[in-house]
Amino acid sequence: MRRHRTLIASPLKWQMSAVPVPHPAIPVLAERGGTQLKTPRPVILVDTREQNPFDFSRFEGWFAGIEKRALKLGDYSIAGLEDHCVVERKELADLVHSLTTERSVFVKRLRLMSLAPAAVVSDVADTRNLLD
Numbered sequence: 001m002r003r004h005r006t007l008i009a010s011p012l013k014w015q016m017s018a019v020p021v022p023h024p025a026i027p028v029l030a031e032r033g034g035t036q037l038k039t040p041r042p043v044i045l046v047d048t049r050e051q052n053p054f055d056f057s058r059f060e061g062w063f064a065g066i067e068k069r070a071l072k073l074g075d076y077s078i079a080g081l082e083d084h085c086v087v088e089r090k091e092l093a094d095l096v097h098s099l100t101t102e103r104s105v106f107v108k109r110l111r112l113m114s115l116a117p118a119a120v121v122s123d124v125a126d127t128r129n130l131l132d
Contacts, residue, residue: 020058040064043079047071054089073112074119086119095123 041064046053048070056066071077074086088109090098098106113119 020060042081043067045069045071045077045079045082047075050075050089052091073109073116084117086113086116088113088119088121090121090123092123 041062044056044063044066046066046068048068054076056063067079071082073082073088075089076087078085110121113121
């Protein structure tokens with residue numbers, strides 16, 4: 001059996017570091033039934049209402065571009081896949097607010113997100129702050 005090389009290192013290896021993350025070989029070649037498919041680099045969409053957008057500078061070369069656009073749902077998506085890929089990013093204060101004061105709105109958003117095949121709620125709180 002032929003062993004495949006890993007195209008992208010595990011996020012566990014680079015998530016806690018500030019160093020740039022090397023991008024995979026572009027175009028990524030995926031084999032499907034003996035046929036190689038070239039995967040283009042995606043365009044990342046950032047919602048215009050995102051107050052403190054994620055800094056993608058560590059991921060230089062991973063994306064074809066980054067665009068700010070009003071998204072129907074979530075804070076981030078991929079161009080052309082807005083209904084399929086939704087990322088909602090929450091900082092600690094925003095998460096607490098969403099789970100208490102704005103709970104009904106947040107639950108409604110989560111229900112809408114559950115309809116997307118790939119939906120993620122990302123808590124970006126520094127866990128060291130939780131212990132204080």
